[in-house]
Amino acid sequence: xRPPTRGRITRRDVLRYGAAGALGAGALxxxxxxxxxxxxxxxxxxxxxxxxxxxxxxxxxxxxxVPERQVFQNLYDKLVDTDENLKIVPMLAASWTISPDGTxxxxxxxxxxxxHDGTPFDAAAVVYNFDRMRDPKFPSARRSEIxxxxxxxxxxxxxxxxxxxxPYSPLLYVLTDRAGMMVSPTAAQKAGLDFALHPVGTGPxxxxxxxxxxxxxxQRNPAYWTRGLPYLDRVIFRYLSDDGARVANLRSxxxxxxxxxxxxxxxxxxxxxxxxxxxxxxxxxxxFPWTGFWLNTxxxxxxxxxxxxxxxxxxxxxxxxxxVLQGAAYPAYSFFPNxxxxxxPTWKIPPRDVALAREKLRTGGRATGFSCTLLTYEGQSNVSxxxxxxxxxxxxxxxxxxxILEAGALIDTLSRFEYQAGFAGWSGRxxxxxxxxxxxxxxxxxxxxxxxxxNSQVQDLxxxxxxxxxxxxxxxxxxxxxxxxxxxxPYAWLSFTKEYKLVSDKVRGFIHVPDGMLRLRTVxxxx
Numbered sequence: 264x265r266p267p268t269r270g271r272i273t274r275r276d277v278l279r280y281g282a283a284g285a286l287g288a289g290a291l292x293x294x295x296x297x298x299x300x301x302x303x304x305x306x307x308x309x310x311x312x313x314x315x316x317x318x319x320x321x322x323x324x325x326x327x328x329v330p331e332r333q334v335f336q337n338l339y340d341k342l343v344d345t346d347e348n349l350k351i352v353p354m355l356a357a358s359w360t361i362s363p364d365g366t367x368x369x370x371x372x373x374x375x376x377x378x379h380d381g382t383p384f385d386a387a388a389v390v391y392n393f394d395r396m397r398d399p400k401f402p403s404a405r406r407s408e409i410x411x412x413x414x415x416x417x418x419x420x421x422x423x424x425x426x427x428x429x430p431y432s433p434l435l436y437v438l439t440d441r442a443g444m445m446v447s448p449t450a451a452q453k454a455g456l457d458f459a460l461h462p463v464g465t466g467p468x469x470x471x472x473x474x475x476x477x478x479x480x481x482q483r484n485p486a487y488w489t490r491g492l493p494y495l496d497r498v499i500f501r502y503l504s505d506d507g508a509r510v511a512n513l514r515s516x517x518x519x520x521x522x523x524x525x526x527x528x529x530x531x532x533x534x535x536x537x538x539x540x541x542x543x544x545x546x547x548x549x550x551f552p553w554t555g556f557w558l559n560t561x562x563x564x565x566x567x568x569x570x571x572x573x574x575x576x577x578x579x580x581x582x583x584x585x586x587v588l589q590g591a592a593y594p595a596y597s598f599f600p601n602x603x604x605x606x607x608p609t610w611k612i613p614p615r616d617v618a619l620a621r622e623k624l625r626t627g628g629r630a631t632g633f634s635c636t637l638l639t640y641e642g643q644s645n646v647s648x649x650x651x652x653x654x655x656x657x658x659x660x661x662x663x664x665x666x667i668l669e670a671g672a673l674i675d676t677l678s679r680f681e682y683q684a685g686f687a688g689w690s691g692r693x694x695x696x697x698x699x700x701x702x703x704x705x706x707x708x709x710x711x712x713x714x715x716x717x718n719s720q721v722q723d724l725x726x727x728x729x730x731x732x733x734x735x736x737x738x739x740x741x742x743x744x745x746x747x748x749x750x751x752x753p754y755a756w757l758s759f760t761k762e763y764k765l766v767s768d769k770v771r772g773f774i775h776v777p778d779g780m781l782r783l784r785t786v787x788x789x790x
Contacts, residue, residue, distance in 0.1 A: 308788040309497040312520040316670035322459035323444040339464035341443035365430030378447035379469040386417035391448040407706040436694035467493035467784035494787035506643040521765035526591040550759035554688030561715040569627030571752040579615035592758035600759040605695035620659040632660025638685040677713035716753035
């Protein structure tokens with residue numbers, strides 16, 4: 264933990280840096296990069312990738328942090344995956360069918376797949392994984408994601424039948440992430456809750472070691488079921504919380520990839536990467552993740568709706584996106600990023616309204632303002648956003664101090680509701696459901712719904728959207744939910760951040776998927 268930040272960004276500073284923000288946005292305009300970076304094929308070598316947060320739990324069924332997902336993409340295979348166009352593609356499930364009523368999914372599994380411990384991957388293994396995630400005695404973070412499932416049956420060694428209580432339109436997309444990752448039943452039963460210390464999957468790379476707060480090492484799986492893959496001998500994920508250190512290490516050749524690129528450096532890195540002879544490229548995708556401040560509705564001061572509304576009204580979201588984040592984000596009004604299926608182009612970003620904020624303070628019985636603590640986590644961009652919000656809310660009478668935590672400690676604090684306002688976001692998912700459902704329903708408490716917010720109307724709308732198969736109908740439900748949340752304000756949306764990867768010119772065969780995950784099974788290195 265670091266001490267509270269004393270410095271503030273004033274509104275005058277925001278305006279003064281407006282020219283720099285405009286330059287940053289202009290430098291990004293028209294950026295065109297290939298979806299696959301180079302051509303793969305050469306065997307051998309070790310790829311070193313930097314993460315901004317330490318992976319704390321390498322059990323996919325218990326995990327809640329983004330950096331863990333980066334490791335998981337290479338340690339575990341999923342039943343299905345998404346490609347660079349976010350379409351669902353086969354993985355451990357070679358094919359599948361869905362019954363006409365949408366309540367039965369039948370998966371045909373890939374043949375001749377084994378876990379890293381040599382045990383077979385088959386239908387019985389799939390049944391075990393679902394039973395594990397659904398077991399009320401197991402501390403599963405996946406339970407709400409697969410809640411509609413009533414049974415999983417092994418029809419034969421290569422066929423799995425999943426039964427649902429009712430249609431559940433997000434299911435396949437849910438299975439492209441941690442709920443679809445298959446762990447070895449033998450290893451999991453032997454290790455119990457210590458499985459994260461010795462994780463075993465079917466992925467292209469197998470676990471070697473983890474040194475907390477330092478690195479995770481994976482090595483090539485020689486028995487991988489996709490012939491010829493992977494190319495790399497080893498992958499080392501290094502934990503570097505300092506933004507500048509990640510970039511400096513890649514520039515010096517001590518890293519080949521940076522998973523999280525600091526927003527203030529985007530314009531410079533974009534220009535530098537385009538120079539002839541540059542040793543790296545900056546890869547970009549449209550905004551997918553969302554960020555904002557969780558407001559704890561279970562205790563003062565933010566158990567008071569009017570005070571939550573005052574907090575939100577004091578924030579200039581456009582200035583944060585364009586100036587503080589240097590154009591590397593869009594201002595946000597909902598949980599649904601620009602261009603995604605549930606996004607409504609008629610939505611308008613609420614302008615900063617100081618008069619409204621002060622009116623809401625009076626309504627909430629705090630006409631002269633109040634004090635609170637803003638939690639954020641390590642990283643130049645995160646602290647800069649918190650400082651900007653601190654300045655903006657301070658102008659209406661909400662005095663705050665900033666406390667900076669390690670990302671895992673922040674999530675723990677949020678999940679225990681031992682906070683007032685906390686800056687944290689979500690890496691985004693292709694299906695709208697998992698960008699909102701666990702965060703705004705009772706089932707998401709405490710792993711995802713950090714505000715403790717419960718609203719029966721929101722619950723009913725989101726439950727209905729899960730049953731509907733037509734995205735236009737689902738989008739109507741999400742629009743209604745957005746209106747309610749914009750008034751209740753359990754979460755103060757700030758921005759949708761664009762997705763960047765910094766990649767050495769030695770890297771070949773990397774496919775940049777919009778979800779931001781480092782899928783490395785097709786990657787190779789030049790000498």
